Amino acid sequence: MIIAETITEVRQQVAAWRKEGLTIGLVPTMGALHEGHISLVRESVKECDRTVASVFVNPTQFAAGEDLDKYPRTFERDVELLEQNGCDMVFYPAVEEMYPAGFGAEIQITTDMVHQLCGASRPTHFKGVCTVVGKLFNIVTPDKGFFGEKDAQQLAILKKMVRDLNFPLEVVGCPTIREADGLAKSSRNSYLSPEERAAAVILYKTMQAAKEKLESGMTDAEEVKKFMTDMIQTEPLAKIDYIQVVDGIDLIPVKEVSPGDLVALAVYFGSTRLIDNFTV
Amino acid sequence: MIIAETITEVRQQVAAWRKEGLTIGLVPTMGALHEGHISLVRESVKECDRTVASVFVNPTQFAAGEDLDKYPRTFERDVELLEQNGCDMVFYPAVEEMYPAGFGAEIQITTDMVHQLCGASRPTHFKGVCTVVGKLFNIVTPDKGFFGEKDAQQLAILKKMVRDLNFPLEVVGCPTIREADGLAKSSRNSYLSPEERAAAVILYKTMQAAKEKLESGMTDAEEVKKFMTDMIQTEPLAKIDYIQVVDGIDLIPVKEVSPGDLVALAVYFGSTRLIDNFTV
Numbered sequence: 001m002i003i004a005e006t007i008t009e010v011r012q013q014v015a016a017w018r019k020e021g022l023t024i025g026l027v028p029t030m031g032a033l034h035e036g037h038i039s040l041v042r043e044s045v046k047e048c049d050r051t052v053a054s055v056f057v058n059p060t061q062f063a064a065g066e067d068l069d070k071y072p073r074t075f076e077r078d079v080e081l082l083e084q085n086g087c088d089m090v091f092y093p094a095v096e097e098m099y100p101a102g103f104g105a106e107i108q109i110t111t112d113m114v115h116q117l118c119g120a121s122r123p124t125h126f127k128g129v130c131t132v133v134g135k136l137f138n139i140v141t142p143d144k145g146f147f148g149e150k151d152a153q154q155l156a157i158l159k160k161m162v163r164d165l166n167f168p169l170e171v172v173g174c175p176t177i178r179e180a181d182g183l184a185k186s187s188r189n190s191y192l193s194p195e196e197r198a199a200a201v202i203l204y205k206t207m208q209a210a211k212e213k214l215e216s217g218m219t220d221a222e223e224v225k226k227f228m229t230d231m232i233q234t235e236p237l238a239k240i241d242y243i244q245v246v247d248g249i250d251l252i253p254v255k256e257v258s259p260g261d262l263v264a265l266a267v268y269f270g271s272t273r274l275i276d277n278f279t280v
Numbered sequence: 281m282i283i284a285e286t287i288t289e290v291r292q293q294v295a296a297w298r299k300e301g302l303t304i305g306l307v308p309t310m311g312a313l314h315e316g317h318i319s320l321v322r323e324s325v326k327e328c329d330r331t332v333a334s335v336f337v338n339p340t341q342f343a344a345g346e347d348l349d350k351y352p353r354t355f356e357r358d359v360e361l362l363e364q365n366g367c368d369m370v371f372y373p374a375v376e377e378m379y380p381a382g383f384g385a386e387i388q389i390t391t392d393m394v395h396q397l398c399g400a401s402r403p404t405h406f407k408g409v410c411t412v413v414g415k416l417f418n419i420v421t422p423d424k425g426f427f428g429e430k431d432a433q434q435l436a437i438l439k440k441m442v443r444d445l446n447f448p449l450e451v452v453g454c455p456t457i458r459e460a461d462g463l464a465k466s467s468r469n470s471y472l473s474p475e476e477r478a479a480a481v482i483l484y485k486t487m488q489a490a491k492e493k494l495e496s497g498m499t500d501a502e503e504v505k506k507f508m509t510d511m512i513q514t515e516p517l518a519k520i521d522y523i524q525v526v527d528g529i530d531l532i533p534v535k536e537v538s539p540g541d542l543v544a545l546a547v548y549f550g551s552t553r554l555i556d557n558f559t560v
Contacts, residue, residue: 007446102530104391105410105444111384130385131445138446164385165411166287166418250382 001082002089007139010052010091014140022049026142026169028133031055032072032187033081036177040146043174045086052140053082054091056098061128072190091140098135107134107165109157113251117153117244117264118275129154130161137167145169150176150184152262152277156251176276178204184276196269199237203267203276206231210263214280219257221245232267241266241273248279281362282369287419290332290371294420302329306422306449308413311335312352312467313361316457320426323454325366332420333362334371336378341408352470371420378415387414387445389437393531397433397524397544398555409434410441417447425449430456430464432542432557436531456556458484464556476549479517483547483556486511490543494560499537501525512547521546521553528559 004010017024025044029037037053044051055078062068075092082090107130108114114126137145145162147155159171177185182204183197192200206228213227228243243265246253254261257280264277284290297304305324309317317333324331335358342348355372362370387410388394394406417425425442427435439451457465462484463477472480486508493507508523523545526533534541537560544557 011448102391103444104393105387105389105441107385107387107414107445109385111382113384134387135446138448141448161385164383165387166415168291168418168421 001079001087003079004089004091005093006097007093010089010139013089014052017050018141023143024048024140025051026136026140026145027051027053027087028136028145028147029053029055029078030057030071030187031078032074032190033078034177034185034187034189036148036150036185038081038085039177040148040174041082041085041087043172044144044146047172048142048144050088051086052089052091052142053087054093054136054140056091056093056132058098058128058132059095060099060131061125063122063124066122067188067191070191072187091136098132106131107161109160109164111160111250113153113157113160116246116251116253117242118266119153121241121266126154126157130157133158134161134165134167137162137169142169144172146172146174148176149173149279150186150276152264152279153251156249156262182208184274186274188272188274191272192269196237196272199235200267200269200274202232202235202238203265203274207263207265207276207278211278214257221254221257224257224263228263228265232265237269239268241268281359281367283359284369284371285373286377287373290369290419293369294332297330298421303423304328304420305331306416306420306425307331307333307367308416308425308427309333309335309358310337310351310467311358312354312470313358314457314465314467314469316428316430316465318361318365319457320428320454321362321365321367323452324424324426327452328422328424330368331366332369332371332422333367334373334416334420336371336373336412338378338408338412339375340379340411341405343402343404346402347468347471350471352467371416378412386411387441389440389444391440391530393433393437393440396526396531396533397522398546399433401521401546406434406437410437413438414441414445414447417442417449422449424452426452426454428456429453429559430466430556432544432559433531436529436542462488464554466554468552468554471552472549476517476552479515480547480549480554482512482515482518483545483554487543487545487556487558491558494537501534501537504537504543508543508545512545517549519548521548 025048027040108127155173181201210228225243232238248260248262261280266275305328307320388407435453442451461481490508505523512518528540528542541560546555
């Protein structure tokens with residue numbers, strides 16, 4: 001596996017692959033790889049001739065006071081995992097390579113979808129995500145980009161970015177990978193104390209219970225949210241940031257729940273904020 | 281010459297050319313083509329295997345009260361001119377093709393360069409330009425994009441956009457084309473009355489005189505601006521919007537003029553706003 005630290009190296013390798021007529025998949029990550037990321041790499045390997053993963057903890061998607069500094073960095077282990085799973089190149093740029101002195105450009109979504117869900121408490125987050133992913137798309141020029149459904153809002157926003165700005169590639173969403181007890185895999189799970197980790201299973205349990213409610217005929221979004229709120233609040237270590245039901249494309253809150261809608265939540269356990277979701 | 285009205289048609293043709301290993305040049309225009317545009321087409325034909333011109337009066341770069349509705353539209357003549365000059369495809373999309381219902385994404389430069397010069401009186405203009413040109417870059421995926429030096433601020437901003445967002449292409453600036461008396465060619469010249477057209481030559485005369493002053497040792501930017509202001513004000517039909525001296529890359533006003541700096545101006549004749557510039 002090639003480890004490229006510069007944009008120039010990536011472009012040269014991509015140009016060589018293109019010359020051979022090979023297709024390219026991109027898996028953007030912030031490192032600290034877990035089975036969720038690896039499932040994206042495997043899907044890319046399945047769908048494309050060559051797979052590029054990026055490992056870059058993007059500072060512009062963290063606001064002041066968020067966990068940029070303590071975000072886990074495990075590059076050597078990441079390289080092993082990528083290599084074992086068929087990745088052909090990892091792009092591992094320094095911050096200065098992505099944001100050189102005097103940098104000043106951004107890509108953003110201007111509809112309300114960036115203010116919903118995580119956007120309410122992280123108002124600049126998705127501008128940082130769109131900008132860095134747009135840059136990665138332009139650097140790697142992949143045929144397909146692979147993103148996890150666990151970050152459902154990010155996935156919907158990037159699909160909109162690609163559609164509205166005509167990026168010449170397909171955004172592929174891949175299913176959330178979970179621990180044995182149902183907790184969604186996340187690099188941030190490593191922040192949890194053993195007690196918090198045990199408590200966090202309430203998220204999955206609540207989503208499963210909500211799915212049953214929806215299957216047995218509950219359609220009022222407020223009712224669904226109240227049911228989930230009540231259930232999560234039975235766990236004393238959980239502090240709800242939001243529980244919301246939105247449509248699956250534009251992420252606008254709905255009153256009546258229908259197929260394709262997204263039920264999404266963010267809940268703190270101590271200072272660790274976990275997100276999860278399911279599509280109705 | 282192919283006339284493509286949809287993004288799909290453009291992509292298919294570009295893919296066919298790419299398969300043959302051909303390079304592609306893009307000349308984005310708002311139509312009402314004159315010799316300035318044609319010089320860009322000729323440069324593209326010279327430098328690239330295939331040339332695509334776009335003809336699209338982009339509404340998002342006009343503010344309320346600007347000349348969107350009266351902007352000249354001469355598509356049949358444009359097609360003739362493009363064909364005569366070796367253009368291979370013209371992309372002529374409807375507004376709905378570029379901005380479908382629900383559209384909501386933008387690209388912008390966040391440094392001070394978008395607030396200088398024309399940005400002072402047109403605060404949303406360059407966001408519209410960056411967004412539409414970014415879309416065109418993603419639709420056509422050219423090797424090179426050709427832009428006129430007459431729109432010096434646009435050229436500098438698009439170079440920054442390409443650099444900072446890593447668009448995989450080169451932005452090529454081409455010299456301003458002028459009428460016999462020195463007036464820069466512009467689609468907006470057609471708005472001028474015969475008296476205004478005659479008066480507008482003061483811009484070129486003033487720039488030539490300023491060049492002489494600079495060559496003979498004037499270096500104080502305020503002095504240069506005052507000299508130019510005084511000279512333009514000898515023309516009663518001219519109403520100055522701005523005269524500014526900025527560095528050629530970041531467009532920040534300078535105190536001492538040095539090689540590479542940009543001397544730029546915008547002046548009204550009646551309700552028609554003309555721009556021009558020269559590089560020291």
